[in-house]
Amino acid sequence: MKVSFDLDDTLISKKFELEKVSLFQKFLGIESIRKGTINLFKEIKKQKHEILIYTTSYRSELRIKWTFYSYGIPVDFVINQQKHQKKIRTTNIHCSKYPPMFHIDVHVDDSMGVEMEGQKYGFKTIIISETDKNWIQTVLNKISIIKN
Numbered sequence: 001m002k003v004s005f006d007l008d009d010t011l012i013s014k015k016f017e018l019e020k021v022s023l024f025q026k027f028l029g030i031e032s033i034r035k036g037t038i039n040l041f042k043e044i045k046k047q048k049h050e051i052l053i054y055t056t057s058y059r060s061e062l063r064i065k066w067t068f069y070s071y072g073i074p075v076d077f078v079i080n081q082q083k084h085q086k087k088i089r090t091t092n093i094h095c096s097k098y099p100p101m102f103h104i105d106v107h108v109d110d111s112m113g114v115e116m117e118g119q120k121y122g123f124k125t126i127i128i129s130e131t132d133k134n135w136i137q138t139v140l141n142k143i144s145i146i147k148n
Contacts, residue, residue: 001147003044004054004079004099006109007064011037015130019071020127030070036136041073043140049078054107057081077102080129099123106146 005011011034018032028061042080053064053075061078068075079102087101095117099107106124107114118125126142 001143002052002076002103003143004051004052004102004104004107004108006097006111006114007053007055007057007059009130010034010110010128013130019029022070026069028066030067030069030080033067033071034135038071038073040136040139041068041075041138044143045073047143049143052077052079052102052104054079054084054097054099054102054104055081056084093121095121106143 003109012031013034017035018037019031019038021032026048037102044051048137051073053068055064057064058081061080061083064078064080067124084097088098090093091098091101093101096108096111097109097114097117098121099105100121104123107118107124108126109115110128110130112127115125117123117128126139128138132138
């Protein structure tokens with residue numbers, strides 16, 4: 001199964017507790033990620049799922065991949081705003097994210113707007129709040145339900 005994650009306010013934000021960064025990461029300007037992301041991604045990989053980043057950010061694919069690699073959790077594929085726009089232009093769909101276009105089974109995001117797009121265009125979402133202390137379990141439980 002392919003599981004994608006949004007970045008801003010889902011995995012990257014100053015609004016929730018963050019993973020520790022090493023001096024090496026600080027030196028390279030690596031962004032801090034949400035506390036628990038490392039364990040969550042390792043568990044998802046253990047379950048043999050692919051992990052993708054699907055963001056409306058203009059960060060480069062290389063920068064995004066390097067961020068996660070520096071935490072020891074490489075991602076399988078990155079879709080940034082440039083890649084999304086290039087591909088969605090070939091469709092008659094008008095939404096901020098369209099995971100089926102990249103064969104993604106479920107997308108994890110913080111935006112209720114993305115959830116509404118999922119309902120409108122028929123793709124699965126897992127919406128997590130920045131205040132959800134059990135966000136890791138929320139994601140794993142919903143992946144389990146979707147998988148079965």
